[in-house]
Amino acid sequence: MKQLIETIVKPLVDYPGDVRVTKGEQDYRVIYKLSVNPEDMGKVIGKKGRVAKAIRTIVYSAAGSHHGKKVYLDIMD
Template sequence: MIKDMVEYLIKEIVEKPESVLIQERQQGDVDIFEITVDPNDRGKVIGREGQTIKALRVLISTVVTSNKKFLIDLVQL
């Protein structure tokens, strides 16, 4: 559910949605979502002063109703 939401939101932001790759893994009790996008789209995902990626994290944390922990990481190619 979270992975699908992250993927949908990221694909709406970038110019090359076909290059979006989301990998999910667990580390202890934390779900980690590693996002890979086209290098030209990194700035759009991060946003000015990190506003876009921060907003994405807030939005996801609002949707997650349990005390589940997660981390959204933008992977650099």
């Protein structure tokens, strides 16, 4: 899943080397935290959050049932 997020985000940004995805697990959920260069934040979020919503939709669909855990994607500022 980490690689999927990086594959989606890196072509969108000017600084692909600054893209970082970390994974955290809790009882009933898996949280992926995405951080990018501050200059690329607008490109990842998009107008009215459309790009971020599209990325989340793809990630949630690809995750399916992640061993009974819900998958979340947080975009860190």
